[in-house]
Every structure is written in structure tokens, then in C-alpha cells.
Amino acid sequence: MTSSAITIESLTRRYGSRRGVENINLSIPPGSLYGFLGPNGAGKTTAIRVLLGFLRPTSGRATVLGLDCWSQSARIKHDVGAIPGDLRLWPWLTGRSALALFGRIRGRDIRRRGEELAEELSLDLSVPVRKMSRGTRQKLGLVLCMAHQPRVLILDEPTTALDPLVQDRLRGILRRLAAGGVTAFFSSHTLSEVEDLCERIAIVREGRIVADSTLDALKQQAHHEVFIRWAPGGAPHQAPPFLSLSVHTPECWRGRLSGPVGPLVRFLGECRVDDVRIARPDLEEIFARYYENAPPERGRP
């Protein structure tokens, strides 16, 4: 019995001399919605391919539900639903025949659950894949990866090509599944959906994890954004050391606060202030900061 649904220990995967992921560690508890963030080429898909047993780790280990992702890959997939970043299905399938076929391959009837999910995602199961738009194909992929009621979902940019309404429904489904104990590990570069859905995120940059935390904790670590409008003649001559300013005029200051808010409040108490705003940055800004000064990406498989 394992306490983590997904565990990655010192995982490195290289493509010859090129980097894939480098010494990453993750532990994802059951029932969590876990976001895996990073720009294209950062290593998200490589990590997912290792989890799905497509790639053998160069070093380190990855397990899902306590089973090794390379040597016990087939067993793992009984309890895993996965959708690739660029979903392609056999063109002769229809939604209905896909449910029947995948059920036969999995050795269980997934049609009823699949039809329920299709209804929820507004998917017409009678349309052949070759006539489906990318978004419709993505919906079918989502139905197929959830219809067998997996314990772990591994989703590589699952909302790609989905319209906002369906994205919202998918979020609802994922929240409901997570409440029932299903673990969802999903990669994205759409920060807003991760911010909206995930309790915990990891940010990957150049194959390395540069942050692995809850969203709240990440926001706590981040600098506050400060805006101060001074009353006429109220602006001090010099900014305190905990405030680094990007705008510095006699009328207003704008900048970042280092450390807790208390010293700033005390400082402002001694000045004549017209208006003040102290805000934590949203995830978008945190994400951008983690990528600040990152060197350009090299081409990778």
C-alpha cells in the first residue's frame, strides 16, 4: 500500500545529449488535482511519457499507485486514464464503436459510463472520428480516458481545443472525481485553468522543477504588489529598504514589497496617504517570474 498516487524520485530522462527532465521529484497524494506547469519544451510531456511507460527513465524511478511505470506499465493502466497532448484516434472509429472497442480491450463494459460522460460533455457518439473537429475529438478522448473509472488521470493539456463551456464542465467533472478519491495530474500552459482547478502545482523549467507547492503557499512566497497615491505634498523623499519601486513620482509610488506587510503599514501610518493597494500577484505573474531570465529553449523531441 502506498500513500502517494504518483511518485517521481530523482527522475532524469535524456534524449542522447539533449535534456528531457533532470532530477525531478514529485509526490502526489490520492484525490488531489495536481497541475504541472511549464512552457512548451520544458519537459512536461517527457515526464508524462515516463509515467505512462512510453519512455524508460535514464535514471531515477516513477511509480503510479505503487507500481513501477516502466516494468509494470500494463498493470498500472487498468487504473489509469490518459489523454495525450495531441490526441489522434483511428479515423474509422465512431464514439460509440470506440467505447465498445476500448471496453473489449480493457475487458470491461464501459459503454454506460461513457455515454453518461458524453452527454455531460455534449458529445455526439455517432459521428465518425474522421469527421470530428479537433475539439470534438478531444471530448471523445476525455470520455475514453474516464469511462473505465480510473483511480488516476494523467492529462496532457486536456482542455486544448475545448470551448469555454466544455472546459467548465470538464473542471466540474474533475472536481467531482477528485472528491471521490481520483487523482488528476494534468499539464498545462493555460495558467488560469490550473489556478482555477488545482490545489497544488509544480512548475517545470528546462527540465527541472523550480516550484512544487500549493497555490496559496506560492502566493505567500511571492512579493506583494504595492500602489500608493500620496496626498499633495505627502510623498516621503526616500523609499524604505523593503520597497523596491518601479514608479516613483511625487503623486504615486508603484513597486514590490519584500517581506511581511507590517513594516509597510507602519511606514504609511507616518505619511499622508490618499490611497493604497497591496495585492498578491496572481498565478500568471508568479509563473512569469519563474521564467524570467530563462535562456531560450533548445529544440527537443
Add this chain to the structure above:
Amino acid sequence: MNLGPINIGLVQRSLREVIWTTLVLALISGTVSGLLAYALPRVQARFMQRNFIPPGVRQFRDAIFGFDSTGSSVSDIAFALAWSHPIVIALLAAHAIIVCTRTLAAEVERGTVDVLLALPVSRARLFFSETAAWLLTAAVLLGAVYAGSWTGARFIPPEHRPDFGRLLMVLCNLSLVYGVIGATAMLGGVLTDRRVRAVLATIILTIGSVLINFLYTLDPSLEFTKHLRFLSVLDYYRPVRMLMEGAWPLRDMAILGGAIVALWTAALAVLSRRDVTTT
């Protein structure tokens, strides 16, 4: 649902993918085989009535047979020619290459491998299932060749008809030749992510193998080809001898069978160990 090492769902999927190709090729192969069975005995009988076969034709014929066919009957020669005719061999090779390069090269190329490998089936089971689907379609194709020959022979004089029991031996031997081409294509298909590479490699190896068999017979001055003939699949396929002597070519069949097992096992080992990427 699994049947031993085979997943029935995967077999159905593979059959769905190749059934039309198989049926079209089977129809063409059966028709060609039938026409050859109908026409060649007449042509051969005419040659024999005149008691003259142009030297070039005899040399070419013996190159195809890999065997001195002097003294054989009309039906032996005609049906041996029909069963080693380049069109028949090419159609069989085309089927083997089309079906057997699907795993993994075609799946990687069109991106469906991500969905395929996300299913709870080991790569070995996937390979066994693909092989089962291949063998089923191969049975249809080879059956069509035999049925074509049998049907064509209905329309020729009884004295020119072959011994259909001996023709079954030829069918078994030809199936093993077909199997070697298919197993080579399977190995090519798992070694590369580009189907065109697997197809080209198999075509080049097949044509090279056939040429080796012909070259020495057509031009004995090419001494080195004599020592390379063992590399040719056709060196282990002598329909005229089977039709004449009625003896199973056990050594030839064992060598072809061994080659199939070796190539197939190598393909399985590569597939089980290789990394899979689509981007």
C-alpha cells in the same frame, strides 16, 4: 478481453484496419493465380508439342525455379511457374509489408500510438495480437491464391491438372517465404518511427534477396553470387521439385521457419524495450 497472450479487442482493431486491403489483394491474387493456372498449362503444352523451348526462356525459367526442370511434366512446370510468378510474389510481399509495418511505425507516424500504449496491454501482448491479426489476414490471402489456382485448373484438360495435395505443399512453403518477408517488415516497423523507411528497407531486402537467387543462374560469371544464394528466400522455395517429387522440403521449410522465428523474436524484443515518442 484476453485469449492467452492475445487481446481480442486489439485483434479486432487490427483486422478492421487491414481487412479491405487484404480483401482487395486477395481478390487480385486469386484472380491472377486463377488466370495463370488456366493459361500457363496451355502455353507450356504448346511449347512441348513443338518440342522447343527458346534457350533464354529455359534459362529464365530455371532461374525462377532454382532447379533444372528438364523432364518435368506440363502441369509441374506450368503450376510451378504460376506459384513463383513475380506478380503473385509481389502481391504477397505487398500485403506482408503493408500489414506488418503498422506496428509501430505507422502508429507512431499518425500519432495513434499514444492512445494504443495508454491501454492496459503489455507491448508483448500488443505484438502477439498484431501477429494474430496478420496471420488471419495471411490465411485469407494465401487461401485466395490456392483457391484461384484450384479454380483455374477446373478449366484445363484433366491431364494438365496438378496434384492438389502437392500444391498444398507448395502453399505451405510459399507461406513461409511470405512469413519471412512479413517478419522482416515487422522488425523494420519496430526499429523505426517512419513507416516509409520500414517499407523501403523491406522492399530493398526482398528485391536484393530475389536478385541474388537469379543472378548466378542468369550469369554464371558472377561467381560471388553463388556463395550468397543462401541469403535468398527463393533459394528455399522450389515449387517444381515439390510438384515433381511430392516430397516435403523439410530442410528448406525449417530454415525459413527459423528465419521467421528469429526475425519475429528480434522484433518483439525491440518493441518491448524501445522508447516511444511521437513528437
